[in-house]
Amino acid sequence: MPGRVRKQSSPTMTDVAKHAGVAPMTVSRALQDDPRVLPATRAKVLASVEALGYRLNEVARSLRAGQSSDLLGLVVTNLANPFYSQLALGVDSLAAEHGMKLVLGNTGEDPGREKELVDDLVSRRVSGIIVVPAGSDHAHLRPAVLDGTPVVLAARPPSGADLDCVLVDDFGGSLAATSLLTAAGHRRIGFLGPSPNLWTSAERFRGFSTALAESGLAVDERHVRFGLRDISAAERAAAELLQLPDPPTALFTANNRNTIGAIRAITGTRPGTALAGFDDFELADMLGVSLTVVAYDPAEVGVQAARLLIDRISHPDDDTPPQRTVVPTTLTHYGQPLQPAPSQT
């Protein structure tokens, strides 16, 4: 019965050795292109490998090696978000360059799940881990607690632990975008964003506030709305702001969900309102509205994080203190030029 599928355990090096009439060690050497093996012997071995359909068992190999396993761990909060999938792609591209593969985990912003995933990765002896941390205390990510496994944080900075991280210039981007609004003469500018407990959100608000301060303006609490997680929440909040007796003439939104919600509200209630927001997004140019966005390259965050991590892996005895890399942002404008503020008395 030729062609029957072999359901038994795979052939081992010993099987190959027997088949080729050599010692297992010789097989090992032949497969590693050890120059000391005679070409003839190597050929015999390779023929047997072929004949038996042998493949090296990486598990055994990496047990032997004791150390890493050519695997990088990547723990993100929400793969469905294009930001994180782009980030994953960036990490993967650099990992691939170094012959490493990615083990992926999704936390859904659950710190408990994060700890589980990270622990599991350490147990699997991955060489290092990139984490988009979910909680606000990162003590459980200290390499010391993780058998020395190097960790790099992405998108959010460490707190309660001193770790390498790669961030987006949340503050600078928000500052620049908001400054554009103040420069256009706007003096009542609203802010819409997700929970201020998210570090990125807090930073973006800080950039916003700083821009106002630089123009001698104070943040008007009535024009600030936090905790807006999805488009419809943002839309409702924006509509509320725009219906105040003395409504903002411009809005700054802290992420693309909020930007989109704001666009809906503006289109529906006060079309003249100027708008700037964090995050670029597809089709922004086709919505027929005037909009400035803070753009950046999510994949670059992954690339930088992977670079930092691979550095740490390659130089385990390097005691340089934790690094903080910041990925820059740029401003992009879509549609009609920015609306100047209506002149006031």
Added chain:
Amino acid sequence: MPGRVRKQSSPTMTDVAKHAGVAPMTVSRALQDDPRVLPATRAKVLASVEALGYRLNEVARSLRAGQSSDLLGLVVTNLANPFYSQLALGVDSLAAEHGMKLVLGNTGEDPGREKELVDDLVSRRVSGIIVVPAGSDHAHLRPAVLDGTPVVLAARPPSGADLDCVLVDDFGGSLAATSLLTAAGHRRIGFLGPSPNLWTSAERFRGFSTALAESGLAVDERHVRFGLRDISAAERAAAELLQLPDPPTALFTANNRNTIGAIRAITGTRPGTALAGFDDFELADMLGVSLTVVAYDPAEVGVQAARLLIDRISHPDDDTPPQRTVVPTTLTHYGQPLQPAPSQT
């Protein structure tokens, strides 16, 4: 110097055993919650585990077990595409339910890279692999060649190998959407899509053609454009079609890049043109155009593929022939009701 980071190799079971004054085997049992271990002993062991910061070495464990490693391989063509990241999320959610983790690889549609990645995953003794195949010959993915590692294909069917797969209802969705256009009286309907070498693209064209045939219409080659990879190519092609002397009154587009390109062209040249396209996309409702899309759940493709794979893993001796699961599509309409065809003589 307390608090110094331990750079040496991690503590092993033997270390814990010594520390606790028991045999390694007892440690192993205590950690597996073996009921035969005395509570007191277990407590001692756990205390030592804590004291030494011991963690189980999964690599050694899975070498011992000989078989799988609680890892699923996932090989996609392009993580940057939201379709595949959603798919990955679906796979991950099911994997997590079964206590498994994902090893991820990105091929960039390169069949050579695909083979490398799959081989590597097999060498790592993953329990099974989900592949979005890049090439047109999948002989290298037969479990027989892969030491019996089960493989499930996602989004594209096998060719040159008999494998389980999970597909989207490309044909049915396209048929339904195009039928909507013919039902509205359209008789000259254009088609825009990527390369017909992509199976999904070919199927979508087949659905399109079938719908025409069912209305007694023939495909007019002048109104068919393939090979449109990005939005701008699609826009140009759509504009060309719309500027023909006897232009189509409706278009069917085979993916969202093409749909977006078509929207641009239609808006710019012939606003009355009706449009239906494969793939839903965010903001489709905010473009101010009338549009029907074929929607489906990409995560569901991943979930189904993982389900099939985990079934195969759990029942390695089950000889049921390869399954083909099809994820259904639905039609969603945005904007003004579908434009009827202009009356003709």
Added chain:
DNA sequence: CTGTTAGCGCATTCAG
């Protein structure tokens, strides 16, 4: 209830 022996598949070390 706990300990001892043995071996998963591979590669380092030291002999031939």
Added chain:
DNA sequence: CTGAATGCGCTAACAG
């Protein structure tokens, strides 16, 4: 140039 012995960390299988 090739082989034999040994052990990576863990856990069945069998003592005790």
